[in-house]
Amino acid sequence: MNRWRIVLLTALAPLSWGTTYLVTTELLPPGHPLFAGLLRSLPAGLVAVLLARRLPRGTWWPKMLVLGALNIGAFFPLLFLAAERLPGGVAAAVAGAQPLIVLVLGTLVLQERIRAVSAAAAVTGAGGVALVVLGPAAQLDLWGVLAALGGVTATGLGMILTKRWGRPRGIGPVVYAGWQLTAGGLLLLPVTLAVEGVPSSIDGAAALGYLWLGTVGGIVAYTLWFRGIQQLPVIAPGLLALLSPLVAALLGVIVLGESFTAVQGVGLALALGALVVGQLTARPRRTPTTPTIGEEPPVPAARA
Secondary structure (H helix, E strand, C coil), X not given: CCHHHHHHHHHHHHHHHCCHHHHHHHCCCCCCHHHHHXXXXXXXXXXXXXXXXXXXXXXXXXXXXXXXXXXXXXXHHHHHHHHHHCCHHHHHHHHCCHHHHHHHHHHHHCCCCCCHHHHHHHHHHHHHHHHHHCCCCCCCCHHHHHHHHHHHHHHHHHHHHHHHHCCECCCCHHXXXXXXXXXXXXXXXXXXXXXXXXXXXXCHXXXXXXXXXXXXXXXXXXXXXXXXXXXXXXXXXHHHCCHXXXXXXXXXXXXXXXXXXXHHHHHHHHHHHHHHHHHHHCCCEECCCCCCCCCCCECCCEEC
């Protein structure tokens, strides 16, 4: 598949995730971030697994638990908690630091050398997002900031391990995403029931919100996202993640009538410019992988 087509398809995932802030604050019942994460992951994941009738083999069981915990089980509730405790701009600004986190983790886990242009793109992108989403009246909440930072760190590590491990040969991206969504959802289930329970009422708007997050923002987005991580250099999806806070800010302007200043316009240009430069300069490198006893050979993954 053409590399730029993969980039564009992968970009659809963070574009859809950019709607999470709006859906959470405008449609979902407040005070239930764990429940929101549970409905975003488990139903769609189970459907994908049941339709495929394929389960992990060998060492892929613990790998799926780790990836499900990082990409889903930890990330989802932290994301919704940050969206509830922080203004959308502050939560989005923290999320804009994800390319930097991915670069650092890529060095530590994948032993990748940090290229100057990649680091510059990550810093510029994070700064551009901050200009777009942070206003002079932005208020910080310690637990909200920690939740947002913990969420992007968890999913950043999940990205790195997804690239390092690849996926079993013969397993398609939909099933692979379904495994992770199911694993993460099952980890969330007992915690959600013990801590939050079910909201006292779920109206039609909330039901639509949960449906959107579970389908478009869940199984569809993660299918495209995991495939992109495995086929693109590591910095490429990391920079594409900048689209999520940018979309969230633009939706605030379009849907909620928030203002958009010249400074925000500069920030938007910087972030998009960094994203494009990062995609143009990312260099894929393929390395052979050795299958582990008891599992199918993994699909080789491109590295930066």
